[in-house]
Amino acid sequence: MELVNFVLCFLFVGSVWCGSEYYMASVVDADKGDLIRSNKYATLINEAAQSNVDLLVLPTPKTATLEYTLESCVLENFDEVVKSVSAAAKLAHMYVVAPLYEKVNCQDKEELITNNLVFDRAGSLIYVHRRPVNSLTRCNTTSSRIGRFVTDFGVTFGVLVEEDLLLTNAQEFEGIENFVITDNSVSKKSFIFAQQFQASWAFVKKVNVISASGYISGTDGLKRTSPLIVAKLRKSGGAQSSFIAGPPSSFPSEDLSQYVIKPVNLEASLQGYSDSVCHGRFCCQFFVKTSVIGTNPQDVSYGLVAFDGIHQSGSNNIGVQTCSLVACAGLYKRSCFVGSEKNTTNINFDKISIVANFSKANSAQFPTISTTTQTVCNEENFKFTIKSTDYNYVTTEIHNTDNILIFGIIGRDYSKDFESTNYNSTEDNILDFSEYISSENVQEFFDYVWIKLRVVILIVSVYVLEMM
Numbered sequence: 001m002e003l004v005n006f007v008l009c010f011l012f013v014g015s016v017w018c019g020s021e022y023y024m025a026s027v028v029d030a031d032k033g034d035l036i037r038s039n040k041y042a043t044l045i046n047e048a049a050q051s052n053v054d055l056l057v058l059p060t061p062k063t064a065t066l067e068y069t070l071e072s073c074v075l076e077n078f079d080e081v082v083k084s085v086s087a088a089a090k091l092a093h094m095y096v097v098a099p100l101y102e103k104v105n106c107q108d109k110e111e112l113i114t115n116n117l118v119f120d121r122a123g124s125l126i127y128v129h130r131r132p133v134n135s136l137t138r139c140n141t142t143s144s145r146i147g148r149f150v151t152d153f154g155v156t157f158g159v160l161v162e163e164d165l166l167l168t169n170a171q172e173f174e175g176i177e178n179f180v181i182t183d184n185s186v187s188k189k190s191f192i193f194a195q196q197f198q199a200s201w202a203f204v205k206k207v208n209v210i211s212a213s214g215y216i217s218g219t220d221g222l223k224r225t226s227p228l229i230v231a232k233l234r235k236s237g238g239a240q241s242s243f244i245a246g247p248p249s250s251f252p253s254e255d256l257s258q259y260v261i262k263p264v265n266l267e268a269s270l271q272g273y274s275d276s277v278c279h280g281r282f283c284c285q286f287f288v289k290t291s292v293i294g295t296n297p298q299d300v301s302y303g304l305v306a307f308d309g310i311h312q313s314g315s316n317n318i319g320v321q322t323c324s325l326v327a328c329a330g331l332y333k334r335s336c337f338v339g340s341e342k343n344t345t346n347i348n349f350d351k352i353s354i355v356a357n358f359s360k361a362n363s364a365q366f367p368t369i370s371t372t373t374q375t376v377c378n379e380e381n382f383k384f385t386i387k388s389t390d391y392n393y394v395t396t397e398i399h400n401t402d403n404i405l406i407f408g409i410i411g412r413d414y415s416k417d418f419e420s421t422n423y424n425s426t427e428d429n430i431l432d433f434s435e436y437i438s439s440e441n442v443q444e445f446f447d448y449v450w451i452k453l454r455v456v457i458l459i460v461s462v463y464v465l466e467m468m
């Protein structure tokens, strides 16, 4: 294989990269590139050329308004933008991936399509990966979720939109070690997409990820030359030793009524304690040891979560098994998976360890981490292992880390995808207020504190009675 690459390489260009184990990739820093519009693409491509980049992935177009919508990202001058990117790619002698939205007419309806356009060093459009923004669409688009293109430096890239990373069976990615990922949605992402999902996906799969959202896998060899991030990547994929967790990009409200959530006993956790939380026969073993930072009272509490079922993610129903420790703002389930406005939670986790038996067949497991500030997970503070026996026995651990909003294991059970959820939303069939109180709110309390709360309520009512 190596030899073939080598020969192909010389046939194509005889470039200095032939035989090299590495290539240079670049993306636009999301923090710096917030307002980058399509008329800046040529400039960005020129800048990347200064760093001898082989492949540049442009950001998804955004408008300057704060409340941008997908509609407003649709280019009026699609053809012009394509021409200018092509010309700039040729001038810079560089591969460029441009994710552009397009409006097309499909069966008398307007549909939004994500186009991932790939230009080669000669500025030729060599590949287009089309995915509808709305997965309920009837448009004829690329049937495969994963696109592929081959480069003159001997690397085959998989192209896909971020959402498909979670939806697609991991087995379909076998054999590809380098991925270009773009986003197809400005809608709020489900918490299980935790901002770093692509990072932990790259970490577990030992692959390179170059993402239009401003992320390149691995933390070694990254160079920030504002507004670009440039990285030297190993062609054979990344045996990364670390990845970065950060704050979530959005705080969607989700239906957590089916999730089993038990509050962390912070008092016991100062000494370190074990607990297990089960959803049906799926059980998660937790060990939590904390220390309090400073003297300020906590503004968050924590919950231990177990879930084994169907999670609704946009218009998709996906099979999910998860064990997590999550930050909650109060005693209600719906307050969990929150962000914190502050950048600290006043609690240091000396150790969290989570162990569970996940489904083995047709499944995949990943770490999920979200923190209020950027946190590096590396060999020193983080562990994630999967042992396959009758189950996938998954262990994860994190040491001496504060500011945690979510830490756990997210498992996908692909065999359960697209089954409809086996419960009915209570939203549409609330008959009267008393029923609302009795069903909805009870369900919304942490599953394991309801009894304790009843005691509190009882005491309060006794107190009230005494006053009378």
Ligand SMILES: *[C@@H]1O[C@H](CO)[C@@H](O)[C@H](O)[C@H]1NC(C)=O
Residues within 6 Å of the ligand: 105, 106, 107, 139, 140
């Ligand atoms: C989709 O493909 C089918 C068969 O290839 C074709 O008959 C139909 O016209 C296409 N629809 C659109 C909207 O392009």
Ligand SMILES: *[C@@H]1O[C@H](CO)[C@@H](O)[C@H](O)[C@H]1NC(C)=O
Residues within 6 Å of the ligand: 343, 344, 373
């Ligand atoms: C956290 O926020 C405070 C002010 O809100 C700031 O002074 C401090 O530097 C921040 N810390 C980090 C680690 O970002």
Ligand SMILES: *[C@@H]1O[C@H](CO)[C@@H](O)[C@H](O)[C@H]1NC(C)=O
Residues within 6 Å of the ligand: 283, 284, 285, 355, 356, 357, 391, 393
């Ligand atoms: C995982 O399964 C094994 C074998 O059935 C069992 O001994 C072990 O207790 C299970 N672990 C957890 C965390 O459920």
Ligand SMILES: *[C@@H]1O[C@H](CO)[C@@H](O)[C@H](O)[C@H]1NC(C)=O
Residues within 6 Å of the ligand: 422, 423, 424
């Ligand atoms: C959900 O609602 C449908 C129709 O209203 C009903 O047939 C079905 O049995 C319900 N499912 C559950 C789990 O209650």
